[in-house]
Amino acid sequence: MSTSSFDKIYSDYSRLVYWAAYRVVAQNETAEDITQQVFERAYLNMDKLEPLADSQIKSWLYRVATNLALDHVRHAKHEQLSDEPVGAEIADTEPLPEEELLKKKRMEAVRKAIEGLDETNRTIITLHYFSEMTVNEISEKTGISPGTIKSRLVRARSLLADMLKAEAAE
Amino acid sequence: MKKERKIELVTDDFIEPPGEELNGEQAEIxxxxxxxxxxxxxxxxxxxxxxxxxxxxxxKKAKRGRLRRALGYGMAAAASLVVGLFVWQAVKGFSGVPKGSAVDAEVPNQENSGLTKNDPVADAAVYVGTVSDDNYKVLFDSADELFPENLPDTMKREVDTEELKTMATGTDMRGSQLDYVCSVKTGKLDNLNVGEARSEKDSEGYWYYWQINEDHYLCAHFMGFDRGSAEEMFKSLANRIAENR
Known part of the structure; x- marks a missing residue:
């Protein structure tokens, strides 16, 4: 196995895997654990992954991440899960410079607005912007046509703009 | 050249750069x-x-290596025992192997009816570990435990809790059919001592039998897998179950 191959796969797809897991579990720490497990499997299966095309590797990683995240949700359904507020993991007790503070506030506001979208729109926005998936890739994963994905993206962006305006006006 | 550029421009396979397709509020968001x-x-x-x-x-790799070596030594010891018994019996003028012993290469029970009878390939039994009567019900309560940790993620899984049976089906990365069936049954196999396991090959794949305690045995069938993969998955399964005792 080539370490540089693993490094490249990790560098190219760790963000995709993390946000694919986060979309299902909605918890920072759990999404990190799942990302670790996915790449642990990738490392152990590098001899099988190396001959594959990039799109196949990407698809495999996404599928494993989603399956592990769904497994986690299934196994945790009887447990009392903490209802982690959106953006809680980025809260900081240290005083921040004004620029950083604005950035944090912007992140929290946008993430809160995304959480306010319905599930389909939230999924499309998360996969497109956070997991950096193309319209065609989202279509493949969700079974929704590329044209519908595009129109939903437009609609979701409009909804987010309205939510953020309303938030700013408060 | 022109044709290629045109295709590239109309494809959906890109993330729209801000400002090119979007404008106003859409571009800002x-x-x-x-x-x-x-x-x-x-x-x-x-x-x-x-x-x-x-x-x-x-x-995990190091642990697998240790387990593989340990099982390898076990296999080698069992093979030596077989040779030793054979020599001993030959010297004594006895040509057969006692039925029901760990070295019996015959099919152990009705589970083996699908085996290629003219060419049975059976490994010598090796000690894997046991699961106590008291704990076995608890251990297999969800039957989820009957999936090897390294079973390919591409396989669709099904669990039958009442029958203590799990099944998985799917294809490998190259599209070849893979099937896996594992169950725990009541009974004692003739040719295995408690804690021992053995593998056999049939036309579809590899069978693994493991007498987990006096009254129950585990049977796993790997179809479409090569021997190395089947063995690794069975070891992973047995290792986890034995660890969980």
Whole structure:
């Protein structure tokens, strides 16, 4: 196995895997654990992954991440899960410079607005912007046509703009 | 050249750069979402996750290597025993192997009706471990435990809790059919002592039998897998179940 191959796969797809897991579990720490497990499997299966095309590797990683995240949700359904507020993991007790503070506030506001979208729109926005998936890739994963994905993206962006305006006006 | 450029421009397979297709409010939100997605991603310790993943994978590889070596030694010892018994019996003028012993290469029970009878390939039994009567019900309560940890993720899984049976079906990365069936049955196999396991090959794949205690045995059938993969998965399964006692 080539370490540089693993490094490249990790560098190219760790963000995709993390946000694919986060979309299902909605918890920072759990999404990190799942990302670790996915790449642990990738490392152990590098001899099988190396001959594959990039799109196949990407698809495999996404599928494993989603399956592990769904497994986690299934196994945790009887447990009392903490209802982690959106953006809680980025809260900081240290005083921040004004620029950083604005950035944090912007992140929290946008993430809160995304959480306010319905599930389909939230999924499309998360996969497109956070997991950096193309319209065609989202279509493949969700079974929704590329044209519908595009129109939903437009609609979701409009909804987010309205939510953020309303938030700013408060 | 022109044709290629045209195809590239009409394809959906790209992320629209801000300002080219979008304008006004749409472009602003698009840029904001990209910036926030980058900021949020930058907050994640990806380097730490990578180090932990590699460390865990290396530990798992080392553990598998130790288990493989241990089982290899066990197989070698069992093979020596077979040879020793054969020589001893030959010297004594006895040509057969006592039925029901760990070296019996005949099919052990009705589970083997599908085996290629003219060419049975059976390994010598090796000690794997036991599961106590008291704990076995608890251990297999969900039957989820009957899936090897390293079963390919591409396989669709089904669990039959009442029958203590799990099934998985799917294809490998090259599209070849893979099937896996594992169950726990009541009974004592003739040719296995408690804690021992053996494998057999048939036309579809590999069978693994494991007498987990006096009254129950585990049967796993790997179809479409090569011998190495089947063995690794059975070892993983047995190792986890034995560890969980």
């Amino acid at each position: 698009d840029a904001l979402l990209r910036a926030v997605a980058d900021d949020c991603s930058n907050e994640i310790d990806f380097e730490g996750i990578k180090l932990r993943a590699v460390k865990a994978a290396e530990a």
